[in-house]
Amino acid sequence: MVKEEKIKFVDGKGITRIETVPDQQKLDRHKDLEYYKDILYQCGKCGTCRTGYQEEGWFRVCPSGEFGKFEAYYLGGKNLLSWAVTSNRLDWTENLANIFYQCSVCLACTQQCQIPEIHYYAGEWLMAMREKAVQKGLGPMPEQKQYTDHVGKEFNPYMEKHKDRTNWITSNIKQSQDAKLAYFVGCTTSYREQKIAINTAEILNSLQVDFKILKEEYCCGSPVYMTGQTEKAKQIAETNVNIFKNEGIEKIITSCAGCYRTLKETYPKKFGLDHGIEILHLPEFILEKLNNNEVKFNNNVNMNITYHDPCHIGRHMGIFEPPREVLKNIPGINLMEMPRNKQNAWCCGSGGGVRSAFKDLSNFAANERIEEAKETTAEAIVSCCPFCLNQFKANIKDGEIKTFDLSELINKAIKS
Amino acid sequence: MNNGEIIAELEKIVGDRYVSDEPEIQYLYHYDFITAEPEGKCDIAIMPETAEEVQEIVKIANKHKIPIVPWVSGINFGSIATPRKGGIVVDLRRMNHVLEVNEDDMYAVVEGGITWADFKGYFDKYHPDFRIGVTFSPPGTGVVPSCLAYGMWDLGMIGGTGAEFTNGLEVVLPTGELIRAGSCSLTDYWYGRQPLPDISGLFIGWEGTTGIVTKAAIKIWPKLPYRTDFLPFATRVEDGVPMLLKLSKAGLGIVDLLMTNMGWAQSLQCFDQKSVAIDPVSLGLPDFIGLITTEAYTEEQHKAQCDAIKKICREYNIEPLTADVQTRNFPKKMRGVLGHIFPVTGGQMPIQFWGCWNFARGGGGEWIGCYNTTRNIIKYYQISREICLKYGKSPQYYCRIMFGGHYCVTRTNVNFNKNDPEDIRKTRQILKEIHDAVQQLEGTIMYKPPKWVVQHYKDKTLPETNNLIERIKKFLDPNNIMNPGQGIGDD
Numbered sequence: 001m002v003k004e005e006k007i008k009f010v011d012g013k014g015i016t017r018i019e020t021v022p023d024q025q026k027l028d029r030h031k032d033l034e035y036y037k038d039i040l041y042q043c044g045k046c047g048t049c050r051t052g053y054q055e056e057g058w059f060r061v062c063p064s065g066e067f068g069k070f071e072a073y074y075l076g077g078k079n080l081l082s083w084a085v086t087s088n089r090l091d092w093t094e095n096l097a098n099i100f101y102q103c104s105v106c107l108a109c110t111q112q113c114q115i116p117e118i119h120y121y122a123g124e125w126l127m128a129m130r131e132k133a134v135q136k137g138l139g140p141m142p143e144q145k146q147y148t149d150h151v152g153k154e155f156n157p158y159m160e161k162h163k164d165r166t167n168w169i170t171s172n173i174k175q176s177q178d179a180k181l182a183y184f185v186g187c188t189t190s191y192r193e194q195k196i197a198i199n200t201a202e203i204l205n206s207l208q209v210d211f212k213i214l215k216e217e218y219c220c221g222s223p224v225y226m227t228g229q230t231e232k233a234k235q236i237a238e239t240n241v242n243i244f245k246n247e248g249i250e251k252i253i254t255s256c257a258g259c260y261r262t263l264k265e266t267y268p269k270k271f272g273l274d275h276g277i278e279i280l281h282l283p284e285f286i287l288e289k290l291n292n293n294e295v296k297f298n299n300n301v302n303m304n305i306t307y308h309d310p311c312h313i314g315r316h317m318g319i320f321e322p323p324r325e326v327l328k329n330i331p332g333i334n335l336m337e338m339p340r341n342k343q344n345a346w347c348c349g350s351g352g353g354v355r356s357a358f359k360d361l362s363n364f365a366a367n368e369r370i371e372e373a374k375e376t377t378a379e380a381i382v383s384c385c386p387f388c389l390n391q392f393k394a395n396i397k398d399g400e401i402k403t404f405d406l407s408e409l410i411n412k413a414i415k416s
Numbered sequence: 417m418n419n420g421e422i423i424a425e426l427e428k429i430v431g432d433r434y435v436s437d438e439p440e441i442q443y444l445y446h447y448d449f450i451t452a453e454p455e456g457k458c459d460i461a462i463m464p465e466t467a468e469e470v471q472e473i474v475k476i477a478n479k480h481k482i483p484i485v486p487w488v489s490g491i492n493f494g495s496i497a498t499p500r501k502g503g504i505v506v507d508l509r510r511m512n513h514v515l516e517v518n519e520d521d522m523y524a525v526v527e528g529g530i531t532w533a534d535f536k537g538y539f540d541k542y543h544p545d546f547r548i549g550v551t552f553s554p555p556g557t558g559v560v561p562s563c564l565a566y567g568m569w570d571l572g573m574i575g576g577t578g579a580e581f582t583n584g585l586e587v588v589l590p591t592g593e594l595i596r597a598g599s600c601s602l603t604d605y606w607y608g609r610q611p612l613p614d615i616s617g618l619f620i621g622w623e624g625t626t627g628i629v630t631k632a633a634i635k636i637w638p639k640l641p642y643r644t645d646f647l648p649f650a651t652r653v654e655d656g657v658p659m660l661l662k663l664s665k666a667g668l669g670i671v672d673l674l675m676t677n678m679g680w681a682q683s684l685q686c687f688d689q690k691s692v693a694i695d696p697v698s699l700g701l702p703d704f705i706g707l708i709t710t711e712a713y714t715e716e717q718h719k720a721q722c723d724a725i726k727k728i729c730r731e732y733n734i735e736p737l738t739a740d741v742q743t744r745n746f747p748k749k750m751r752g753v754l755g756h757i758f759p760v761t762g763g764q765m766p767i768q769f770w771g772c773w774n775f776a777r778g779g780g781g782e783w784i785g786c787y788n789t790t791r792n793i794i795k796y797y798q799i800s801r802e803i804c805l806k807y808g809k810s811p812q813y814y815c816r817i818m819f820g821g822h823y824c825v826t827r828t829n830v831n832f833n834k835n836d837p838e839d840i841r842k843t844r845q846i847l848k849e850i851h852d853a854v855q856q857l858e859g860t861i862m863y864k865p866p867k868w869v870v871q872h873y874k875d876k877t878l879p880e881t882n883n884l885i886e887r888i889k890k891f892l893d894p895n896n897i898m899n900p901g902q903g904i905g906d907d
Contacts (some may be wrong), residue, residue, distance in 0.1 A: 041835040042779040043451040047489055047556015051533040058537030058555070069463055069510060070436060071444040076556075080449055081440055087835075089443070096440045 030270040033086060033128040039117045040125065041082035049109035049118075052344035055390065059340055061108035063347050063365035072099050075109035075122055076128055082129055097138035101130045104354045105226060106347035108306055108313040123316075140227035141357035148224050148232060153311025155218035156187040157202030157356075166213060168194035175199045176210040181251045182213050184263065186256035187219050188386035196386050199407035200255045200282060200368050206414050211253070220260040222312075225266055227353040234271045241267065241275045251278045253285050255407055257310035257385035258351070261317055281313055282407055283323040283384055290329055297413040300332040305404075306378035307335060308392075309345035310385035323384050323406055330413045336376040337403060338369075346372060348383075351392035368393035374401050382406055419459060422480060426462050426504070429472045432867045434463040434510070445490065446498070451782040452832060452843045453866050456901075458485075458505045465510045467586065467594055467630035474628065475592040477504055477897050484590075485899045486628040488529050488558030492565060492781045494864035496623045500901025506628060508558075514538045515631065519546060521607040522636050523583050525600075528629045529562045532766045535559050539636070546636045549581060550765040552757075557766075560632045563637065564620050566863045568816060568825060570672045570709070570765060571637055573664070576819035577787075578634075579620045583608050586631035588618055590893035598633070606633030618892065623903035626892045637661050640669075640711040642718035645739040645758045648729050650701040653677055653813070656704030657793050659732040663708060664821030666728060668721045672709040672771070674816040677797065678803075683743075683812050683831065694810045701756035706734075759770075780834030782843065782866075784850045785827035788857035793826055796860065799853045800828035807846050826860070870904055877904075 028035070052061045060066050065074035072081060076391035078100065103126065110122045133139030140148065154162045168190065182202065189196045203209050218240055225233035240263075244252070254260040263283035264279040280288070289295040307327060313319040320342040327333050340346045349355065349365025370392065373381045380402035381392055392403040419437045424436045459482075464470045477484040483503025490497045491576070499505055508529030516525040517539075526535065533555035539548055548570035551562060553675035561567075563578035575581050584598025584606045596702045597616040599605040609616050619627050650656035656675055664673055676684075678696040697703045709723055712718035729736035737745075739758040757765055788796065793815050801811040812829040828850055832843040851869060853862050862869050874882055889905030890896075900906060 035678070038835065044448075044491065044554075044779060045489075045530065046450075046554035047533070048554050050556055051531075053533075053555070057541050058533055069434065070441050070461065078443050080444060084443055090439060092713050093440065095438050099440055188886060346744065380799075 002212060027117065029124055031124065033125060036121065036125040036128060037086035037246040040079050040086065040309060042115050043076055043079035043118060045080055047074040049113045050306045052340060054344055055220065060110060060342065061289045061344055061346065063253055063349050063361065064103040067361045068102060068363045073102060073334045073414045075113065078126060079118065079122065084124055092136050092138060094138055100133060101139060101141050101353060102358050104116060104347050104349055106351065107315045108344060111343045124318040131230050134228040138227060140353060143356040144227040144353045147356060148229060151219045152225055157219060158187060158191045160191045165190045165217060169213065170195045174205050175212045177212055179210040179212045180248060180250040181209065181211045182214050182252050184252045184259055185213060185217060185321050186254065186259040188384065188390060193386040193391050196255050196405045196407050199411040203407060203411050203414060207295065214243060214247060220259040220262040222262040225262065226351065237267050237271050237273055241273050244275060244277055249277055253280050253282060255282045257312035258387060261312040265288060265317065281319060281367050283326045284319065286326050286410060287322045295333055295412065297329065298416050299413050301330055301409055301412050302332040303380060304334045304336055304378045305382045306373045306376045306387055307328065308348065308381050308383040309342055310383055310388050311347050311351055312385065313377060314345060315343060324338065330409055336378045337395060338372045339375055340372060348388045348391045350387045355391065363395055366391050370396055370401060380404055382409060422476065423460060424474065425476050428470050430464050431461060432547050436461050445487065448490050448495050448498055450491060451493060451495045452780060452840050453498065456500050457502045458497040458499050458661050459502045460504045461507055462504055463507045463510045465597050467588060470506065470588045470628050470630055471592050471594055473506060474588055474590065478591060478895050481895050482831050482899060483900050484897050486624045487653045488561050489556055492864050493785060494866040496864055496902050511630065517543055519543065522634045523606055524636050525606050525633045527631055528558050532559055544742060545639055548636055549575065553766060555766040555787060559634065560629050563632060563634065564629060565623065566621060568818065573673045573820065574671050575635060581635045582616065583633035583635060585619055585629050587618050587627040587629050589627050590898040596850050600633065618759055618888065622905060624899045625905050626898060627891065627905035640713050642712045642715060644710055645760055646708040646725060646736050647704045647739040647742040648736050650704035650733045650734045651702050653704045653797050655732065656706050656734060659729060659734055659766050660706060660817055661790055662728055664726065664817045666724065668724050669710045669712050670708060671711050672707060675704060675706045677811060677813040678703050678705065679810040680812040680814050691809065694808060695805060713906050778831055778833035780832040781829055782847055783827050783829045784847055784854060784862060785825065786854065786860045786862045788826045790824045791826060792857045792859055795857055796854050798827040798848045803846060803849050803853060807842055809846060867901060873904060
C-alpha cells in the first residue's frame with residue numbers, strides 16, 4: 001500500500017511474457033527422446049526456470065532444484081544433461097536416471113522459461129528421458145518398480161487387495177447401474193482418502209445425478225506412466241478403456257487430479273486410445289451445474305481457506321479457475337491466495353513417483369507449501385486431489401493448519 | 417589428484433550432500449553452455465553455506481595445491497568461470513541471502529552467491545520504495561560476480577559500473593584468511609570504500625583469481641515517484657549518437673541512457689530463423705533505437721526534465737516518443753522483449769537475456785564488449801557491422817553511456833547455433849576479427865575478457881604495470897590455485 005501511495009509509475013508484472021513471442025516452432029507432444037533431441041541445446045542454463053516472476057513477488061518455484069541444489073536438479077541442468085546423452089557427450093548411468101527421477105514433473109520450471117520450445121515442450125522430454133531410462137534398465141526406482149508390480153497383481157499401487165477397493169461404499173449411496181456416467185474413484189481415494197469418495201458420491205446423490213461406480217475399476221496407470229513405464233501403463237489403459245466400453249460409459253467424473261489427466265490426456269494422446277468419453281474433474285462438473293443453476297448451497301461453511309493447485313489439473317491441464325469459482329460460490333468461504341498460485345504454484349511433492357522413491361525431497365516440498373499456506377493466515381489448505389491431500393495430512397504437524405479436499409466443503413454446503 | 421581423499425575432507429566441511437564428483441554433476445560446470453569458448457574441466461563441485469566453510473575449502477585446496485574456481489551461475493561472455501585447469505568448483509548458490517538493508521545510507525549487504533532474481537525479489541517484497549540496479553543478464557545470474565567483473569545495469573548513467581556500486585567486500589583470500597575491504601573493515605557500516613586504502617581493487621577486475629567474495633555491499637537507489645522511458649528511433653546510428661552525448665551532459669535526471677541498433681532490437685524479439693533479417697537496415701528499418709530514462713521527485717521537476725529531453729531530441733530531428741507509445745506502434749510480431757523491459761509497458765528487468773536474446777534461438781552467443789571513450793561509439797559500430805555482414809551475421813550493437821557521460825560501453829554480440837561446429841568456428845573467427853579491429857581504436861578495453869584476449873592486454877600494458885599485477889597475484893595466491901588460467905594476473 002505504501003508503495004502505491006508513493007510510487008506513481010507502476011512496475012511491470014514480470015519478465016517478458018511468453019505470449020508475446022512469435023513463431024515458436026510447433027512440435028508434437030508425447031514423442032520419444034529422439035524426436036526432441038535437436039531442441040535441447042537451446043538451453044543456456046541461464047537459471048530463469050528457477051524463479052517465478054509475478055506481481056505478488058519473485059519466488060523460487062522448483063522443488064527438485066531447491067532440494068537438490070546442484071544445477072542438474074533444475075530444468076536447465078536437465079535440458080543440458082538430456083542434450084549430453086542424446087549427443088553422446090555423456091553416458092547413461094544410474095546416477096543420471098536418478099537425477100531425472102528426483103523430480104515431481106510439476107512443470108513449474110517450464111512456465112518460467114521464455115524460450116518457446118522449452119516453455120511449451122520441456123515437460124515432454126522430461127518424460128521421454130524417464131521412458132528412455134526404463135528402456136536402458138535404469139528406471140524406474142526400486143520403490144516404483146515395487147508398486148508397479150503390485151498394480152499388475154492387485155490393480156493398485158498401495159499394496160492393498162483389489163477386493164477391498166470399494167469398501168468405502170456405504171448403503172446410503174445410491175447408484176444407477178444403467179447410468180452412462182461413471183465416477184472413477186482412483187486408487188488413492190479408494191484406499192487412503194475414502195472420505196473424498198463418500199463426499200463425491202453424496203454430492204452426486206444430492207444433485208440427483210445418475211451415476212455408477214464401475215464394477216471393475218483398476219488403477220488408471222498414472223503412477224506407472226509418470227515413472228517412464230509407458231508400455232505397462234498403456235496395457236493398463238487398454239484394459240480400462242475396454243471396461244468403459246463394456247459398461248457403456250459416455251461420461252466420467254474424477255475426483256483425482258492424476259486420474260483426470262491420465263484419462264483425458266494420456267490415454268488418447270500418448271497411447272492413441274481415443275475413447276470418446278467426456279472426462280470431467282469434480283470442480284468442472286460442479287461449476288457446470290452452478291452455471292445452470294442446478295446447485296444450491298444450503299449451508300454456510302465459515303472458513304478462511306487457501307487453495308493449492310494440483311499440478312496434474314493445473315499446469316498439466318490448465319484447470320485453475322473452476323475450483324476457485326466453486327469455492328467462491330460456497331457461502332462463508334474466504335479464499336486467501338498463496339503468493340505462488342496457478343501456473344506458479346509450488347508442488348506438494350507427491351507426484352511423479354517422488355513420494356515413493358525420494359521421501360526427503362517429497363517432505364521438503366510439502367513442508368515448504370504448508371509454510372506458505374500458513375503465512376496467508378488461512379485456517380485450511382483446500383485442494384482437489386487425494387494425493388495432495390494425503391501428502392499434506394502426512395506432513396502437517398500438531399494441527400498447525402487444517403486440510404480438506406474441495407469435495408468435503410461442497411458436500412457440507414450442499415447437504416440439506 | 418586423488419578425488420576420493422579430497423572429497424572425504426570436503427565432506428567433513430559441508431556434508432556429503434553438497435560435494436560431488438559425479439560426471440553428471442561435473443558436466444554442468446565444464447562449460448558455460450553459451451559462448452564459443454572451449455570447455456574446461458571440473459573435478460569436484462562443492463556448495464558451501466558460510467564464509468567459514470569457504471575458508472576451510474580453500475585451505476584444503478592449498479594443502480593439495482589444486483585449483484579452485486569461484487562460481488555462481490557460470491554465465492558470462494568471457495567464460496571466465498570455466499575451470500581451465502581442473503580442480504574444485506566452489507558453487508556459491510547456497511550463499512544467496514540479503515543480510516542487511518540500510519535504507520539511510522542506501523546499501524544492501526548480500527552474500528556472494530545471490531542472484532538477480534533473489535535480490536530483486538527481496539527488494540520488491542521488503543523494500544518496495546527502493547530499487548536495485550538490474551541488468552540485461554538473466555535473473556539466475558550472480559550479482560556479486562557482475563560487480564566484480566564490471567558488469568553494468570539500468571542505473572549506469574548515475575552510478576557507473578557494478579564495481580562503482582560496490583561499497584565493500586568480505587573476501588576469503590587464496591591462502592584462506594578472511595578479510596574485509598571498505599568501511600566494513602573497521603565498523604559495522606558498509607557505506608563506502610573511503611577513506612582507507614581501497615583494497616577492494618585487489619578483487620575487482622581480477623576475474624576471480626585473487627579470492628572468493630563471500631559478502632558485498634551494493635548501493636541501492638530510491639524509487640522516485642515520476643519516471644518516463646523515451647524510446648526514440650533514428651535512421652542511422654550516426655544520427656542518434658550525438659543526441660545521446662548531448663543528453664549525457666545535460667543533467668535532466670537521466671538514470672539510464674543507451675542505444676541499440678536494429679539488429680540487437682530484432683534479436684530481442686525472439687524470432688525464429690525464418691523471421692530474422694541479417695541486415696534490417698536493408699529493409700528500410702531505422703538503425704538507431706535510443707533509451708532515455710528520466711526520474712524525478714516532483715511532477716513539476718519531471719515535466720521540466722521531459723521537456724528538456726524532448727527539446728534536445730528534436731534539435732537532432734529525432735522524435736522523442738515514449739516507450740509505451742513507440743511499442744504500441746510495433747507490428748504484433750515485434751512486440752517481444754523490447755516492449756517489455758520497461759515498467760510502463762508491463763515488463764521488469766532482469767529479463768531472461770538468453771531466452772530472448774539468443775538470436776534465431778541457436779543457443780549460443782558471445783560478445784566483444786568493451787569499455788570505451790565516447791569518441792569511439794560510431795567507429796566501433798561501423799567496424800563491427802562490416803565484419804558481421806561479411807560473415808552473414810546480423811550486426812548487433814549496443815552502447816550505454818556511463819556515469820554522467822564520463823565513459824561508455826560499446827558491445828557487439830555474435831549469436832550462433834551451438835549445435836553446429838561450423839557455426840562455432842565461424843563465430844570464433846568473427847569475434848577475433850572484431851576484437852583485433854576495434855583494438856585499433858585507442859581507448860577500447862574489453863571487459864570479462866576470455867583467455868585469448870587477456871594475452872593481448874598483457875602485451876599492450878606497460879611492463880612495469882604487468883610486473884606489479886603479477887607480483888600482487890603471486891603475493892595473494894602463492895600456490896596459484898585461484899581460478900588459474902584466467903585473468904590478467906595469470907602467467
